[in-house]
Amino acid sequence: MQLTGADIVVKSLEEEGVEFVFGYPGGAALHIYDAFHRQNEVEHILVRHEQGATHAADGYARSTGKPGVVLVTSGPGITNAITGIATAYMDSIPMVVLSGQVMKPLIGYDAFQEIDAVGISRPCVKHNFLIQNVEEIAETIKKAFHIATTGRPGPVLVDIPKDITAHLTEFLYPKSVEMRSYPEAPKAQPSEIVTAVEAMLNAKRPVVYAGGGVVLAHAQEELRRFVKQLGFPCTNTLMGLGAYPHDDPLFIGMLGMHGTYEANMTMHDSDLIIALGARFDDRITGTLDGFAPNAKVIHVDIDPSVIDKNIKADIAIVADVKEVLNSFNSELSRRSDDINPSLIVDWWSIIQGWRGKDSYWYDESSDIIKPQFVVQKLHEVTGGEAYVTSDVGQHQMFAAQFYGFSDTHKWINSGGLGTMGFGLPAAMGVKIAHRDADVACITGEGSIQMCIQELATCQQYKLPVKVINLNNRYLGMVRQWQEFSYEKRYSNSYMDSLPDFVALAEAYGHVGMQIDKPSDVEGALKEAFAMKDRLVFMDFITDQQENVYPMIESGKGHHEMRLRPGK
Amino acid sequence: MRHIISVLLENESGALSRVAGLFSARGYNIESLTVAPTNDSTLSRMTIVTTGDDRKIDQIEKHLNKLVDVAALQDITAGSHLEREVVLAKLLANKEQKVELDSIVNAYNASLITVSDTQFIVEMSGSSEKVDELLKSLSGLTILELARSGVTGLSSDESALTADSTSA
Numbered sequence: 181m182q183l184t185g186a187d188i189v190v191k192s193l194e195e196e197g198v199e200f201v202f203g204y205p206g207g208a209a210l211h212i213y214d215a216f217h218r219q220n221e222v223e224h225i226l227v228r229h230e231q232g233a234t235h236a237a238d239g240y241a242r243s244t245g246k247p248g249v250v251l252v253t254s255g256p257g258i259t260n261a262i263t264g265i266a267t268a269y270m271d272s273i274p275m276v277v278l279s280g281q282v283m284k285p286l287i288g289y290d291a292f293q294e295i296d297a298v299g300i301s302r303p304c305v306k307h308n309f310l311i312q313n314v315e316e317i318a319e320t321i322k323k324a325f326h327i328a329t330t331g332r333p334g335p336v337l338v339d340i341p342k343d344i345t346a347h348l349t350e351f352l353y354p355k356s357v358e359m360r361s362y363p364e365a366p367k368a369q370p371s372e373i374v375t376a377v378e379a380m381l382n383a384k385r386p387v388v389y390a391g392g393g394v395v396l397a398h399a400q401e402e403l404r405r406f407v408k409q410l411g412f413p414c415t416n417t418l419m420g421l422g423a424y425p426h427d428d429p430l431f432i433g434m435l436g437m438h439g440t441y442e443a444n445m446t447m448h449d450s451d452l453i454i455a456l457g458a459r460f461d462d463r464i465t466g467t468l469d470g471f472a473p474n475a476k477v478i479h480v481d482i483d484p485s486v487i488d489k490n491i492k493a494d495i496a497i498v499a500d501v502k503e504v505l506n507s508f509n510s511e512l513s514r515r516s517d518d519i520n521p522s523l524i525v526d527w528w529s530i531i532q533g534w535r536g537k538d539s540y541w542y543d544e545s546s547d548i549i550k551p552q553f554v555v556q557k558l559h560e561v562t563g564g565e566a567y568v569t570s571d572v573g574q575h576q577m578f579a580a581q582f583y584g585f586s587d588t589h590k591w592i593n594s595g596g597l598g599t600m601g602f603g604l605p606a607a608m609g610v611k612i613a614h615r616d617a618d619v620a621c622i623t624g625e626g627s628i629q630m631c632i633q634e635l636a637t638c639q640q641y642k643l644p645v646k647v648i649n650l651n652n653r654y655l656g657m658v659r660q661w662q663e664f665s666y667e668k669r670y671s672n673s674y675m676d677s678l679p680d681f682v683a684l685a686e687a688y689g690h691v692g693m694q695i696d697k698p699s700d701v702e703g704a705l706k707e708a709f710a711m712k713d714r715l716v717f718m719d720f721i722t723d724q725q726e727n728v729y730p731m732i733e734s735g736k737g738h739h740e741m742r743l744r745p746g747k
Numbered sequence: 748m749r750h751i752i753s754v755l756l757e758n759e760s761g762a763l764s765r766v767a768g769l770f771s772a773r774g775y776n777i778e779s780l781t782v783a784p785t786n787d788s789t790l791s792r793m794t795i796v797t798t799g800d801d802r803k804i805d806q807i808e809k810h811l812n813k814l815v816d817v818a819a820l821q822d823i824t825a826g827s828h829l830e831r832e833v834v835l836a837k838l839l840a841n842k843e844q845k846v847e848l849d850s851i852v853n854a855y856n857a858s859l860i861t862v863s864d865t866q867f868i869v870e871m872s873g874s875s876e877k878v879d880e881l882l883k884s885l886s887g888l889t890i891l892e893l894a895r896s897g898v899t900g901l902s903s904d905e906s907a908l909t910a911d912s913t914s915a
Contacts, residue, residue: 298761303772307815310760327815360910361757361818485809488802 185314185345186215189278192321194221195353198249200240200612201225202233206253207293208280211345225612225641228633230257232605234264235631238273239609242592243567245398247274247328248609254280255293258339259300263599265335266304270596271419272396274333276324277301281310283343297339306334314347322354331365332483333396365482368499373507376454376478376495380508381518383452385474385527386412389435392419392595393457393481393501395588400424402505403456409512411521413531415443417458419595422585432531433540436464437732438577441539441741444730446531447472448738455479457501460490461596470737480504539730539743540581549698551575551650551722554705555582558620558648561705566618567592567610571603571627574656577728579622601630607645608638618646618709625651625675625719635688638715646708647717649681652724660727665734685717696721749778750804751830751900754793754811755818755910756782762816766793769814775799775807779832779875779897790818790910794899796875819912827903830874833896834881837868839889851884866891 183191189212193201202225205213216224227233230252237248248268252261258279268275282291298310307327309320317340324336380386388410394403400423407414407430414424415435424431433440435447447453453475458464465471468490479486479493480501487496497504512519542552555578558566568583569592570576576593585591592610594602607621628649638645658673682692691714695704701720708716730741756762763782770777778796785792797807804822811817823830840848848867852859857871871881875898882893902908 299764302761302765302768308761359815362815363812483813485806485813487809488805492802 181350182348183351184211184215185317185340185347185349186211187218188314188317188349188351189321189340189345190215190219190222191351192318192353193249194219196321196325198222201249201251202227202236202240202609203251204230204233204253204257206257206280208254208282208342209251209257210280211342212251212278212280212340224251225637227605227637229631230260231264231601232608232631232634232637234261234275234277235267235599235602235605236609236612236634237275238264238268238602239569239592239606240613241268241273241275241609242606243589243610244613245589247276247325250275250277252277252279253293254282254297255295257293258297259295262301262304263601265301265337267594267597267599267602268335269304269306271392271594272333273335274328275335276321276328277335277337279337279339280345281339281341284312284341285343287341297337301337304335305337308337309339311338311340311344314344314349317344318351318353319357323357323359326357326359327362331363365500366484366498368497368504368507370507372495372497373504373511376497377508377511377515379452379476379478379495380410380412380454381515381520384523385449385451386410386454386524387446387450387452388412388414388454388456389417389447389458390414390420390423390456391417391458394420394423397457397500397502398588399457399502399505400588402502402509405509406505406512409509409516410519411524412454413446413528415439415446417464417595418580418593420458421580421591422588425586426584427586432535434580437466438581438728438730441537441730441743442531442534444732444738444741445534447475449530450475453477455481456505457481459486462490465490466732466737466740467735470739472738537743539741541729541744542726545723546698549696549701549720549722551578551652551720551726552582553698554648554650554701554720554722555579555622557702557705558622559583561702561709562618562620566590566620567607567614569593569603569606569610569619569621571621571623571630572598572600573624573627574660574726574728575622575624575627575650578650600627603627604631604645604647605634605637608634608641608643611643611645612641620646620648622648622650624656625649625653625678625681626655632684635685635690635715635717639689642713644711644713644715647715649717649719650722651678651681651719652722652726653678654724656726657728663727681717681719685715690715690717692717692719694719694721748800748804749796749798749824750822751824751828751898752795752797752808752811752820753823753900753902753908754795754820755785755908756791756793757816757818758784758789758791759816762791763793765814765816766795766811769810773806773810775803779895781897781899787910794897796898818910819908821902821908821912823900823902828900829903830898830900831872832875832878832898833870833872834878835868835870835894836882836885836890837862837866837892838885839865839891840867841865844888848888851881855881855884857881
């Protein structure tokens with residue numbers, strides 16, 4: 181039977197097992213929207229802004245490991261989506277974005293709502309396609325999902341001219357695709373495994389540095405076995421949090437600009453860094469000149485281009501980190517007699533000394549709410565089991581430092597691009613995938629206003645997420661940098677004329693709460709999480725002057741952390 | 748160091764902009780870039796001349812390989828290779844200068860196309876270095892217009908870059 185291009189789009193999504201599409205209609209996408217109306221297999225979630233669609237799809241993807249799917253129209257539809265696509269790209273999140281395009285004969289004539297979607301998205305997608313005829317649609321969507329979900333994942337855009345979505349052809353969804361220019365996943369060589377394990381067995385000051393790649397590869401169990409076999413200290417990046425349990429004695433915390441003192445010092449003084457699905461980005465390394473001067477580096481990543489990009493690897497293994505960890509674990513089991521814990525006894529006692537500095541420190545207060553305190557209480561009230569999304573800024577770092585993650589796919593934040601506005605729509609995507617789980621969005625009064633319109637989407641689809649607004653009336657991270665580096669010239673970082681968030685939440689049909697006393701924090705959180713079927717917007721009035729410590733300031737090395745004010 | 752990277756590219760719309768975009772986005776140099784069809788109608792061959800230390804060239808090759816449209820690539824300067832560039836230079840020359848021009852054309856094995864009594868086009872193919880030398884020799888004359896094709900090339904050993912080649 182012949183189907184229209186629009187029906188083929190929707191049927192193809194069904195073939196891919198897509199449950200939800202996050203989108204917003206418009207002229208060039210109307211045939212596709214009409215096709216959605218004719219079926220019940222794939223549910224469309226109507227957001228309130230295309231940026232929200234991409235972040236929601238992203239949150240869905242991060243919390244499930246399945247690709248997020250977005251549908252937008254041409255012109256402003258796709259330009260609004262770009263921020264969310266770039267966010268997914270920077271954090272290697274699998275996503276397929278379908279965009280309507282003006283009719284093919286009009287392309288290039290500055291038609292109404294025309295933009296070169298393939299051109300404007302090119303720097304922030306793994307790949308993109310402009311459909312040329314109706315026969316291409318099914319195969320191209322198959323390719324898009326294949327590219328988005330294999331190798332190092334990422335977003336793929338398929339741009340579809342409107343006239344083609346009305347054309348007819350036979351629908352046949354391909355079972356597989358062949359792309360000679362798209363390589364199969366690389367495999368580790370057995371000799372590389374042996375060499376790497378040999379280096380591990382001889383290390384006196386080793387550290388395991390695990391990043392978002394371990395989360396993307398679902399390799400947390402393999403990582404835990406690996407670390408425990410060796411008894412090595414393990415640090416996680418911001419993107420890798422949860423890969424190793426926060427309360428395990430071998431875990432030395434997050435590393436990087438706002439990581440723990442012990443994690444950064446351990447990296448700096450190590451003689452062997454085992455980097456797993458991590459890319460030595462600038463927020464991790466600080467200045468490259470002073471980075472881990474005596475360390476040999478084993479670098480495992482599926483993307484060859486991250487090897488030797490920032491830090492030269494002594495042993496590079498380009499392969500899926502889960503497979504590599506399995507090979508490491510087998511080799512370590514075979515050589516279990518050669519594992520010599522006494523070799524790293526001194527190293528651990530040095531690390532314990534650094535740990536004693538208690539770098540995730542803050543002054544408790546009975547008068548004013550400390551943002552860290554709210555995050556700690558959130559952990560207690562949710563039993564550490566909640567999915568936590570965040571926006572970008574101080575609250576993001578407080579969440580990373582103080583929530584305490586024990587599982588992967590539960591800490592959802594924009595680490596690479598640092599996109600304010602991410603948290604609330606991402607939480608919607610998480611909640612749609614995990615209806616019975618607690619989902620908290622830790623945000624600030626700056627970030628939340630960037631996608632606050634999605635409160636309406638939450639109402640329409642009954643998505644009772646809990647918004648934890650750490651409201652310090654400042655763009656806190658900007659204010660902190662201005663305090664440290666611009667002699668307290670707080671240029672445009674004060675958030676004047678804030679809305680009444682309680683009234684705003686209520687206007688959208690939700691529950692609003694304002695909390696301004698530390699003694700009310702725990703009770704309010706309990707009350708909010710007890711309301712299983714309501715979105716509760718919790719406006720916590722927090723300390724305006726609080727800073728994120730510790731901190732490696734720009735241009736400094738790992739060993740030059742600022743632990744306290746003035747130090 | 749100067750490198751000549753030969754790339755087999757899927758003959759897809761937008762493939763050229765992906766390569767050009769990669770170089771501008773990551774701040775890599777392009778000295779020249781040529782692209783044209785090959786004997787396989789599904790593939791174009793692109794030749795990029797770039798400069799950088801070993802680490803930068805390694806990154807360039809890895810990022811090129813990540814582009815879905817790139818089927819295979821080779822740094823032909825890593826081994827024996829042929830490098831060719833076509834140059835066309837339109838010159839002014841009076842009778843006396845024409846004598847000098849003829850001798851330069853002969854010395855470089857170039858050819859001369861007569862436009863008018865006083866205007867001529869010199870045509871030559873050779874390595875970029877040889878083209879530079881020719882242009883230096885012509886510097887006493889007035890060059891009205893200059894067109895260089897950019898470099899193309901092949902490895903000159905028995906290997907052949909194909910879509911199935913596993914790239915560096």
